[in-house]
Amino acid sequence: MGAPRPFRATATGQMYANKGAGVLAFVRLTAGAAAAAATVREVDGSGTILAELAAPANGSDIAGPIVFSEAVHLSAISGAGAIVMAYVE
Numbered sequence: 001m002g003a004p005r006p007f008r009a010t011a012t013g014q015m016y017a018n019k020g021a022g023v024l025a026f027v028r029l030t031a032g033a034a035a036a037a038a039t040v041r042e043v044d045g046s047g048t049i050l051a052e053l054a055a056p057a058n059g060s061d062i063a064g065p066i067v068f069s070e071a072v073h074l075s076a077i078s079g080a081g082a083i084v085m086a087y088v089e
Contacts, residue, residue: 004087009074013045016072016086024072025087026064031055032081040086042068045075055079065089 004025007016016024029038037054040063041047050072051063064087066072074084 004089007072007086007088009077009084009086010082012075012077014074015044016088018068018071018088021067021069022072023089024064024066024068025089026062027051027053027066027084027086028060028062029053029055029077030060030083030085031057031079032083033057034080034082036079036082037076038074038078038082038084039076040066041073041075043070044073047073047075053084055082 053061
């Protein structure tokens with residue numbers, strides 16, 4: 001198995017689609033000048049919550065590993081300049 005592949009998101013509703021189960025090695029939220037939050041869900045914006053992240057201004061938060069059964073959806077990203085990086089195994 002190689003190094004995890006990165007998936008970058010800066011807006012709510014971005015998705016990593018997978019045909020079946022998979023693993024996110026980890027998800028990292030990096031805040032800009034304002035505090036930030038992000039929710040990682042299964043399938044879509046109404047799916048099971050897999051992780052919730054929160055970071056203070058200019059800080060970060062990390063969660064993982066995260067197992068999913070179909071796809072990963074970033075249903076909520078808040079905070080000016082926030083970036084979410086998901087690393088897919």
